[in-house]
Amino acid sequence: MTGFILKDLLTLRRYMKLIALAIVVFAAMTWYLDNAAVVTAMIAVQFAMLPVTTFSYDHLAKWELFAQTLPVSRREIVASKYVLSIAFIALGTIIGIGLALVVGLLKDEPADPRDLALMGGFIVAASLFFHSVMIPLIYKFGVEKSRFMLLAVAGAAALIAALMNLPAPDWLMKASPFAMLGAALAGAAALMAVSFFISGAIYEARDL
């Protein structure tokens, strides 16, 4: 499995140089923006998209057939994508939070560690949720179709919520942010575990 993760990292080498450049730009933006959260989230999104990009590269190189000839099981191949996703989510969040922290200190306006922790936690939960939905879709429908499907589902959900004008329930408004974060992380982790088994089942059954 480590061979597959290394393969993806090597595939992303050039792409990661672009991300490094983007981080520099984001760092400059953070300096001039009052709200570092936006930039932190943008960095996290960049990293969260990297595993999806590896699927595109795999498709371009027709890698899947060759991968099938290598001494790894299909479930290990799927597992390597999930490990890579979690690693990039963690890395993106750490860099984003780190940037907000450093810029805050340099500007002599240090961010509240509690706010940063909450922000990082929610970014991790949102990214885990995103990958939990996206990866099985990719295994089933391919990268391009999955992107559109996810956009369509997210758009439809947002539209329905806006049309129904749903108020936030009282219990949610009164809940402690850290309790909400704990629930969000636990839910996202559980969803990711379910997602892994679904992706494994889809990939096991697929003809390459």
Added chain:
Amino acid sequence: MTAIRVEGLRKRYPRFELKDVSLEVPKGSIVGFIGENGAGKTTTIKAIVGAIRRDAGKIEIFGRDFARHGKALKQTIAVVTEESFFHEEFAAKDVALVLRRLYDRWDDALFRHYLDRFNLPPDKRIKELSRGMRMKLAIAAALSHHPKLLILDEPTSGLDPVVRSEILDVFLDFIQDEEHAILFSSHITTDLEKIADYIVFIHDGRIILSRPKDELIERYGIMKCGLDEFQRVDAADCVGVRRYGFGCEMLVRDRQAMRRKYPHLTIDPAAIEDIMLYYARGGQS
């Protein structure tokens, strides 16, 4: 003992079907797997390596059920296909970095030996390599974990004769070890005439011929006659017929017997390509 045994393999697609495909690749031999495009060669190979789920049939590699021991067996197999490999941004040294982590018996010195033999620069990216160089890299990577079985899907397709010859030499070296075996799918039958020990011919998803190559070369023939004489040729003696102008040519299974039976007709040896063409056309042209 056989390296590959396929029995009663079936796979149904909406517009194509593998029909009870059975074949064997004995140890110490090269089996040429021939057939026109779309006949089922790649589908059969995909089923052998587990890339597609079969509807029925059994696949054994070195006597072990592939469905149960696939992962372990793949340590002893190398597969080279025409188009599926690493991403174009990879260089040979990157390929080695990855494969070293996957194969228990990966051999860096052997990989370097093949890179030198093929004049492949370790730092050059795949996208900068010619088609022939890419194939050589795939073959170098395939051979560097000491496999016992090579499965090749059109490895020489689209390559010039010099590169093809170079690659065939590597396969001949590989097969010197009697524990080794090669399944070589190709529609370049001249390559197979040079190196194959057996020929398996698949047509429309069905194996229609499976014989030692020398037997095909020695026994099959092209019998030529005028259209008037053709009326007197026993239909059972012909595998296939090509008519042209005032005469016709027939593929016959036993040219010595046919020489005795039709001493006045010209009979030339048949090439593998002739045999494939006549069988594929099913006796009519």
